[in-house]
Amino acid sequence: VTSLPAAIAVWALVRPHVFALYIAISLGGAFLAGLLFQLWVTL
Numbered sequence: 266v267t268s269l270p271a272a273i274a275v276w277a278l279v280r281p282h283v284f285a286l287y288i289a290i291s292l293g294g295a296f297l298a299g300l301l302f303q304l305w306v307t308l
Contacts, residue, residue, distance in 0.1 A: 276284050 272288070275287055279287070
């Protein structure tokens with residue numbers, strides 16, 4: 266999620282379970298990117 270206004274815009278356009286999937290994918294992707302960066306920095 267890039268910003269709260271973007272999340273609110275998505276909420277207004279889609280059903281709640283689609284919004285939950287959007288949040289899960291975005292948070293999961295951010296977490297994975299952080300882990301990969303941490304791995305890259307420590308090597």
